[in-house]
Amino acid sequence: MTSRQNRNHRDRADRGIPEATVARLPVYLRALTGLQERGVATVSSEELAAAAGVNSAKLRKDLSHLGSYGTRGVGYEVEYLVYQISRELGLTQDWVVAIIGVGNLGRALAGYGGFASRGFRVAGLLDADEAIVGQEISGMTVEHTDRLEDVIADHGVSIAVIATPAAAAQGVCDRVVAAGVTSVLNFAPVVLSVPDGVDVRKVDLSIELQILAFHEQRKAGGPDDYAPLASGDAPPGATQYVEAVEA
Amino acid sequence: MTSRQNRNHRDRADRGIPEATVARLPVYLRALTGLQERGVATVSSEELAAAAGVNSAKLRKDLSHLGSYGTRGVGYEVEYLVYQISRELGLTQDWVVAIIGVGNLGRALAGYGGFASRGFRVAGLLDADEAIVGQEISGMTVEHTDRLEDVIADHGVSIAVIATPAAAAQGVCDRVVAAGVTSVLNFAPVVLSVPDGVDVRKVDLSIELQILAFHEQRKAGGPDDYAPLASGDAPPGATQYVEAVEA
DNA sequence: GGCACTTTGTGCGCGTATTCACAAAGGCTT
DNA sequence: AAGCCTTTGTGAATACGCGCACAAAGTGCC
Numbered sequence: 001m002t003s004r005q006n007r008n009h010r011d012r013a014d015r016g017i018p019e020a021t022v023a024r025l026p027v028y029l030r031a032l033t034g035l036q037e038r039g040v041a042t043v044s045s046e047e048l049a050a051a052a053g054v055n056s057a058k059l060r061k062d063l064s065h066l067g068s069y070g071t072r073g074v075g076y077e078v079e080y081l082v083y084q085i086s087r088e089l090g091l092t093q094d095w096v097v098a099i100i101g102v103g104n105l106g107r108a109l110a111g112y113g114g115f116a117s118r119g120f121r122v123a124g125l126l127d128a129d130e131a132i133v134g135q136e137i138s139g140m141t142v143e144h145t146d147r148l149e150d151v152i153a154d155h156g157v158s159i160a161v162i163a164t165p166a167a168a169a170q171g172v173c174d175r176v177v178a179a180g181v182t183s184v185l186n187f188a189p190v191v192l193s194v195p196d197g198v199d200v201r202k203v204d205l206s207i208e209l210q211i212l213a214f215h216e217q218r219k220a221g222g223p224d225d226y227a228p229l230a231s232g233d234a235p236p237g238a239t240q241y242v243e244a245v246e247a
Numbered sequence: 248m249t250s251r252q253n254r255n256h257r258d259r260a261d262r263g264i265p266e267a268t269v270a271r272l273p274v275y276l277r278a279l280t281g282l283q284e285r286g287v288a289t290v291s292s293e294e295l296a297a298a299a300g301v302n303s304a305k306l307r308k309d310l311s312h313l314g315s316y317g318t319r320g321v322g323y324e325v326e327y328l329v330y331q332i333s334r335e336l337g338l339t340q341d342w343v344v345a346i347i348g349v350g351n352l353g354r355a356l357a358g359y360g361g362f363a364s365r366g367f368r369v370a371g372l373l374d375a376d377e378a379i380v381g382q383e384i385s386g387m388t389v390e391h392t393d394r395l396e397d398v399i400a401d402h403g404v405s406i407a408v409i410a411t412p413a414a415a416a417q418g419v420c421d422r423v424v425a426a427g428v429t430s431v432l433n434f435a436p437v438v439l440s441v442p443d444g445v446d447v448r449k450v451d452l453s454i455e456l457q458i459l460a461f462h463e464q465r466k467a468g469g470p471d472d473y474a475p476l477a478s479g480d481a482p483p484g485a486t487q488y489v490e491a492v493e494a
Numbered sequence: 495g496g497c498a499c500t501t502t503g504t505g506c507g508c509g510t511a512t513t514c515a516c517a518a519a520g521g522c523t524t
Numbered sequence: 525a526a527g528c529c530t531t532t533g534t535g536a537a538t539a540c541g542c543g544c545a546c547a548a549a550g551t552g553c554c
Contacts (some may be wrong), residue, residue, distance in 0.1 A: 020541060026457040030436060044501065053438035057504090057543050064503055072502040073550040090464030098454070104358045108351035114436060114453035120460075153269050158467075159459055182466055183459040185452075189277060189361055191300040199462050201455045205432075206361035208448045209344070210273040211334050212406055212430040213367075215446050217337030219429055220405075267511060291531065304513055304534095311533060319519040319532040 017088070021062040027052045028059070029085045035078050037228045044075035091119045098124040098157040100172050101164030102132050102142050105187055109163060110138040123155035128168065145172070152179040168192045173200075264335070268309045274299045275306070276332045282325050293323035338366045345371040345404040347419050348411030349379050349389050352434055356410060357385040370402035375415065391421070399426040406430045413437045421446075 014117055031051040035043055045063075049056035063069060063076070066084050070076045086092055097115065099106050102125050109115075110125055128145045135142045143151060151157065158177040162169050162184060169188035176184065177198055184200045186192050189207075192200050254478050259267065278298040282290055292310075296303035310316060310323070313331050317323045333339055344362065346353050356362075357372055374380055375392045382389045390398060398404065407423040409416050409431060416435035424445055431447045433439050436454075439447050 015293075018541075022458055022461050023454070025461075026451075026454040027438065029457075031438075045503095046501085051438070053440075055543060057545090058541090060501090060503060061542085068503075070502055071550065072548075073500045073552090075501070086463070090460040091457065093464075095456070095460050095463070104355035105481065108355040111351045112452060115456065117455060118453055120453075120456050158463055159456065183463045185455055185459060191274065191278070191298065193300075197466065199459060200460055203450060203452065203455055205356065205359060205450065206365055206367075207270075207273040208432055208450055209342075209362065209367055209406065210276075210338065210365060211269055212432060212448055213337040213342050213448060214269050214272075214335070216342070216430045217340075217403055219444070265510075292533095293531085302513065304515090305511085307531095307533060308512085315533075317532055318521085320521050320530045322531070 021065055022089075024052070024054065024058075024062055025085050025089055027054075028062070029082065029089070029091075032078055032082045032085070036082060038067060040078055042075045042077050043081075045070070048076065093119065095120050095158045095159055096123045096155050096157045097121065097154070097161055098126065098148075098151055098176075099161045099163060100126045100148065100176070101147065101166075101168070101188075102127040102129075102135075102137060103163065106161075106163035109161060109187075110140065120159070123157055123166055124151040126151060128164075143224070148175055149179045152181060153174065155180060159185065161185045161187070162192075163187045219236045264312045268312055269336075270303065271299070271305075271309055272332050272336055276311070276329065276336070276338075278352060279325055279329045279332070279354060283329060287325055289301075289322045289324050290328075292317070295323070299378075340366065341369050342406055343370045343402050343404045344368065344406045344408055345373065345395075345398055345402070345423075346408045347373045347392065347395065347423070348415070348435075349374040349376075349382075349384060350410065350412075353408075353410035354384055356408060357387065367406070370404055371398040373398060375411075395419070395422055399423065399428060404428060406432065408432045408434070409439075410434045416487045 001152055018147065019109045028048065032040075032235060034051070035048075045056045045060045049059040060070075061145070063081070063137075066088055069081055069084055079209050097120050099109055099122060102110065105123065106127070110122060115122060122138075122140065125137060125140050125142045126145045126148055127142050130144075152160075157247075158181060160173075160181045160183070162172055164172055166188045169186065169190050170192060173184060173186070173192045173194065177194055182198045184192065184194065184198065186202045187204075189204055194200055275295065278295060279290070281298070282295075292303045292307045296306040299306065299427070307317075310328070312448060313335055316328055316331055329419055344367050346356055349357070353372065357369060362369060369385075369387065369450045372384060372387050373395055374389050374394045377391075380391045381391050399407075404423075405428060407420075407428045407430070408421075411419055411436045416433065416437050417439060420431060420433070420439045420441065424441055429445045431439065431441065431445065433447055433449045434451075436451055439449075441447055
């Protein structure tokens with residue numbers, strides 16, 4: 001089985017940065033650029049941690065993985081830190097992105113400013129729907145997915161963003177991987193199966209809502225409110241799933 | 248400090264389900280409904296785990312938190328499991344959602360089928376832009392954010408989806424929280440500060456791309472490629488990787 | 495130059511998550 | 525009914541992440 005949605009990237013004992021830290025670096029970076037725009041030159045771990053919504057010890061430990069870029073008694077130089085984090089994340093180079101699937105979501109992604117501002121260049125919009133192909137969106141012309149391999153090769157696409165319907169996602173994924181892409185950002189509500197060496201990150205709107213609903217249910221009725229599975233609780237399929245008792 | 252983006256919900260030693268498990272339940276649920284549609288009646292932990300992209304032992308342990316709903320030697324009854332997970336997640340009741348910010352992303356969210364299909368009803372679309380207010384989107388008329396409190400009260404909104412520009416997000420968040428909403432799904436690229444008891448989940452497209460870029464860089468150049476901060480490596484001072492301004 | 499103050503970097507303990515591996519449990523065949 | 529085969533549920537070991545608390549290091553005042 002080749003599916004590895006959640007690969008641990010730190011198998012090697014090299015100077016690997018913990019995955020949890022990597023996930024927070026972009027948050028720090030955003031907070032730092034905000035400070036930079038306001039002309040702040042140095043910042044303490046306490047201040048930056050507050051801006052990023054994390055514990056200050058965690059922030060310091062995270063930054064320590066990049067090397068020692070702070071000055072005791074003073075704090076961190078904002079500009080320097082911005083540079084170091086950008087470099088670590090690979091944002092000092094440009095990344096070429098293709099968006100496959102130009103429905104509502106794909107359109108929103110194509111117009112999303114947060115991409116371009118961080119060194120991500122959208123080099124292609126592709127869709128299988130003839131009615132959409134040829135449309136001009138955010139200054140780009142939508143191409144047919146038949147040309148997927150060409151677009152990837154011609155522009156040197158290294159990251160594919162999949163925003164197709166669920167049914168088409170795995171097929172598209174297989175094709176982009178075959179074309180050499182090793183990083184995929186998946187918005188389709190399916191678990192993609194990819195070979196080793198390919199990274200998939202998933203963004204799933206509906207899952208986030210379901211997690212919120214779980215906690216909301218907890219809050220609403222208290223820990224014991226759990227619709228106690230009364231008789232009117234109509235389980236699916238007529239089968240009475242009553243007396244769900246747990247240890 | 249009130250910011251608690253990452254609250255641990257299991258402070259109480261009650262029958263709490265681990266957060267990591269909660270986050271996976273929606274994935275299992277999706278895989279199960281897929282099986283259900285294909286007429287599969289029972290499924291083993293091995294099969295379901297493969298479909299969900301996780302380890303089978305983890306799946307079994309996750310499900311064990313809901314109680315013991317499997318049959319040794321056979322597996323799990325799909326329909327039964329769908330019901331139990333749905334109930335646990337609170338999907339057997341309807342959740343009323345309001346979307347604030349009807350730009351590209353808000354529009355995509357309004358039209359996203361994955362909401363309605365899981366018991367999430369979008370009861371309001373709101374925007375501060377007069378040019379957008381009044382537009383009909385996905386069968387709903389966009390209202391002005393001035394009416395935010397009214398919409399929340401009138402429809403009994405319990406989950407707010409914030410899809411505004413970054414600068415407006417905290418203000419909107421404060422208002423929905425003041426109006427009684429305790430669950431927020433945030434798409435704006437800012438860290439929201441909320442009082443205790445309010446849950447915030449964040450979806451950030453640009454962060455996901457940055458994480459991919461980090462790993463892509465690793466793969467591309469090997470572990471030692473790190474542009475070793477050579478002389479031409481633009482030390483802080485000549486800032487060019489700045490700009491920002493998202494959403 | 496010395497001293498008091500600030501802030502970083504990190505050792506350590508704790509709780510959580512993941513995975514293995516196996517005994518217990520149920521079904522099916524003969 | 526007995527025995528074999530499959531699959532669950534979970535104890536135990538390991539890995540990981542978090543946050544406290546403090547020593548080390550640097551600044552700036554006097």
